[in-house]
Amino acid sequence: MSTQTPVIELRHVDKHYGDLHVLRDINLSVHKGEVLVLIGPSGSGKSTLCRTINRLETIDSGEILIEGEPLPQEGKALAQMRAEIGMVFQSFNLFAHKTILQNVTLGPIEVLGMSKAEAEARAMELLRRVGVDAQAAKVPAQLSGGQQQRVAIARSLAMQPKAMLFDEPTSALDPEMINEVLEVMVELAREGMTMVVVTHEMNFARRVSNRVVFMADGQIVEEGTPTEFFDHPKTARAKDFLDSIRGH
């Protein structure tokens, strides 16, 4: 599988926040159809790493390549690239002044130049897929967190992305809503979507991912298949981390 150009590739990426070295020499590639899970203690840089991939965060040095092309720095080219990579946030970030349907059609109409009728038909289809089509006319604040996050996924899917980034998609949810979102993500993975997922959901990582990347202090400490990583962690840091989350 590594003969193909990776969909996402990071080479020697470094980033500082003032004195804090948040990303240290990150090398990572994600191939088509791969589900990569980023885990690690809070403050390890995993969210930052995820956000650098569509340049919501800039990097100090190194290279980020999307399908072999360097990540654009600004303007239309950057917007174009972002349209091709979906992003799902911890806090959903649905557009507060638009209805659920408008949230999903905005990108296709404004960015892809789709007609309103077509965008709406496709949006309804996607909303049905994630199970919130009944709420299409409501505004985000009227939906539960789980429903909002599923709409956010539909909003990303409406752009027909090459890959999707998930930045702790279930961390802001009440426990009973986590599964409805994870199920949608499992379904996506099954359909072959290329995914980078920052999460604390170890069951999801074990069941769905192809590769687990463990980060601490801005570095990739260890990576491997879920079985390797969860059953036979190689580093002491990974062992400590796994013990600490199994502790409760």
Place this chain on the structure above:
Amino acid sequence: MGIAEILQKYGQNYAMAIFETLSMTLLCFVIAMGISIVVTVMRVSPIKPLRLVGDLYVQIFRNIPGVALLVLVAYALPNIRIVLPWKTCVEVTVVLLASAFGSENFMTGINAIGVGQIEAARSIGLTFTKTMQKIVIPQALRSAVLPMTNLLIATMLTTALGSQVPLNPQELTGLVSYITTDSTGLGILPFMISAVCYAGFSFLLGLLGNHIDKKVRVLR
């Protein structure tokens, strides 16, 4: 003299004063909105000198008392050869004051939006211009409805500064001081008529603002 006699003698004046107050209010508010948009754009621009000028503008005109500004415009400016008609002096003063508060309202609206909304817009591929058009400006405008209604009321009350310069015809506050000196023994009735006009318009505008706000408010 009762209210009927006052209205018989000065009814015409009151009608004209109401028109003056309301037309000045409307004109000043519209211009102030235009200026506050420009000032707000300057204040949120990434260009430091513009930001500084915008911030300074707002700090000056939100902190200067209306009378202190009016005397500058009406009595100091002629000394540097800028002579404006009396009414224009009042309007310029009201516009300068109102636009500073208008910009503050817009800034509050922008601050309420939240970084997440903008990041979400970026990540579906909206350019800067589209993000502004589709996300930032609509949300800022919607949350500005109520503060702007209050500003419209405040603008009306500020036109009372017109009583401090000779206007012809006079607005509602200037008219009262004219009537009271024109005929004696009217008591407090002339004041009450003007006051009821102001309070009534304030009340109506408040209702209108609440009504619009309920329709467009962004639930967060």
Place this chain on the structure above:
Amino acid sequence: MSAHTTSMRDALYEAPGPRTRRLTAILTIVSLVLVCIGLALVVRQFYVTGQLDAKYWAFFAQWSTWAYLLEGFLGTLVVAVTAAGISLVLGVVLMLGRTSPIMPISVVSRVIIDFFRGVPSLLLIYFFFLGLPTIGLYLPPFWMITIPVSLAASGVLAEVFRAGVNAVPKGQTEAALSIGLTPGKTMFKIVLPQALRIVIPSLISQLVVVVKDTTVAYVVSYPDLMQNGRVLITTHDSVVSVYLVTAIIYILVNFAINQLSIAMARRSGNPIISRTTENPT
């Protein structure tokens, strides 16, 4: 961890790429030049009209000028502080009336509040200056300015207090009633003290409105900063310099009050209640 602590006006822009950086740099220089040209034009206008002449500014080097302005400022301060005190009390009374369960009291309070909020303070001042004397009531100038300013502020303060009372968690009232306090005691011992703490930043920012309203004191010839400034103008025959200096003093004082209120709001975490926006007069 991420950029969530930056202010919204910075969040509107992303970290610039090379092209954006260049454009920003060029626009910065162009705008700087324009600002400088604008300033130069203003200074030139002052210069050619002789307003920069020493005779207009020399008397600001004399202590007596400042002493006189300071005296006026103290006058402003006395009116403002007295009016603030009165409006504080009136504001609480009106708020209690407005939230009273007795319908007539609540309706009357509401009308009074809306009236004082919906009428220009200048009209109120004329009422005390020109209106009351027509029915034989003559007040000293100090009260002719202080009372209307207090009344105008009390309507706004009543609404600020009401917002403060609403911000006190309901559980506080329930707990107080459940240990047997009367509704009145609950209000005065439990709710009001907490509400007061919540609205402190808002009260301070309302002080700006009071200070602004006092500038009309010259109408009743009360010697405040503005009135003393006007006297200086006649003695030194200098309109521009004196009005500019007085305006700057007012701006600085109000700016300081606003900053104080913002700092208090930040420290206590209680927002400045702006639903009842201030009147720019």
